[in-house]
Amino acid sequence: MTRKKTAIITGAANGIGEAAAKLFAEKGYAVAIMDVVEKVFDVQKEIISSGGECLARRGDVTNESEVKSRVEEVAATWGRIDVLNANAGIVIVKPLDETDWSDFRRVTDVNLGGIFLFCKHVLPVMKKQKSGAIVTMGSVSGHVGQTDHAIYGATKGAVIAFTRAVAWEVAPWGIRVNSVSPGSVDTPMLRGDIALESKRTGKPFDEVKKIREAEQAFNRWADPVEIARSIYFLAGDDASFITGSDLLVDCGWVAK
Ligand SMILES: NC(=O)c1ccc[n+]([C@@H]2O[C@H](COP(=O)([O-])OP(=O)(O)OC[C@H]3O[C@@H](n4cnc5c(N)ncnc54)[C@H](O)[C@@H]3O)[C@@H](O)[C@H]2O)c1
Numbered sequence: 001m002t003r004k005k006t007a008i009i010t011g012a013a014n015g016i017g018e019a020a021a022k023l024f025a026e027k028g029y030a031v032a033i034m035d036v037v038e039k040v041f042d043v044q045k046e047i048i049s050s051g052g053e054c055l056a057r058r059g060d061v062t063n064e065s066e067v068k069s070r071v072e073e074v075a076a077t078w079g080r081i082d083v084l085n086a087n088a089g090i091v092i093v094k095p096l097d098e099t100d101w102s103d104f105r106r107v108t109d110v111n112l113g114g115i116f117l118f119c120k121h122v123l124p125v126m127k128k129q130k131s132g133a134i135v136t137m138g139s140v141s142g143h144v145g146q147t148d149h150a151i152y153g154a155t156k157g158a159v160i161a162f163t164r165a166v167a168w169e170v171a172p173w174g175i176r177v178n179s180v181s182p183g184s185v186d187t188p189m190l191r192g193d194i195a196l197e198s199k200r201t202g203k204p205f206d207e208v209k210k211i212r213e214a215e216q217a218f219n220r221w222a223d224p225v226e227i228a229r230s231i232y233f234l235a236g237d238d239a240s241f242i243t244g245s246d247l248l249v250d251c252g253w254v255a256k
Contacts, residue, residue, distance in 0.1 A: 011088025015187030019224035025052030061114030111155035138181035167244030183250030217252035
């Protein structure tokens with residue numbers, strides 16, 4: 001019997017992670033999903049009712065004992081971990097001089113710390129297999145200066161640097177490590193971001209949305225599945241010669 005490939009996807013209750021979980025399941029992966037919110041079980045139900053295999057748990061990517069247990073559980077259940085999509089992230093949209101130390105700590109803990117912890121605990125399993133692919137989540141904010149996004153952008157720049165270094169570190173075991181850097185993607189995160197900007201500037205939500213859509217060459221936001229497809233590509237054998245790369249899925253934003 002050929003065993004199914006397996007993927008862990010964090011932050012899979014919403015947005016890009018949810019789309020990635022559904023895509024990997026549709027393509028035949030057994031998927032393990034984790035998120036801080038209860039909605040992760042709704043995503044699990046949808047995947048199972050479409051014929052997919054899915055393990056779902058509530059958990060925080062910044063809690064090392066939870067991360068360790070989740071990884072051990074997946075390895076024990078399915079015997080292998082082929083893919084890690086360390087996707088969970090949060091955004092903070094604030095002028096720097098209004099940003100508290102606690103804001104700084106939380107964004108760096110989740111966006112960089114969560115990726116560090118998942119990679120740390122998944123890598124021993126992948127090293128033992130002598131195979132595996134990790135896809136981390138960068139952002140255009142790691143490439144360009146975005147107003148009121150200094151700390152968020154700093155975490156994403158750090159994720160891209162982290163990804164490059166880990167790629168070299170684990171290449172001897174045949175493990176590939178890449179990041180995806182999306183432009184604007186229509187998810188609860190981005191809509192929350194626009195709502196805050198609209199409140200701060202006094203401009204209507206739709207006006208801010210139009211301005212932010214124009215940062216993409218096609219004048220629109222991505223559907224989460226368009227990012228999920230890039231994650232799927234980097235995680236699979238079609239990307240066998242790609243490691244240490246950051247794939248911009250930003251519709252030309254950084255190229256301008
Ligand atoms: N939406 C965009 O425009 C955009 C652009 C560039 C990069 N990204 C990145 O893509 C990733 C996904 O973003 P999204 O837009 O889908 O966001 P989202 O807010 O829609 O979904 C993120 C999910 O992560 C979960 N999460 C947050 N903190 C967590 C924690 N500590 N532990 C476990 N789960 C946690 C949330 O509950 C949520 O379900 C993030 O890393 C984000 O920075 C998003």
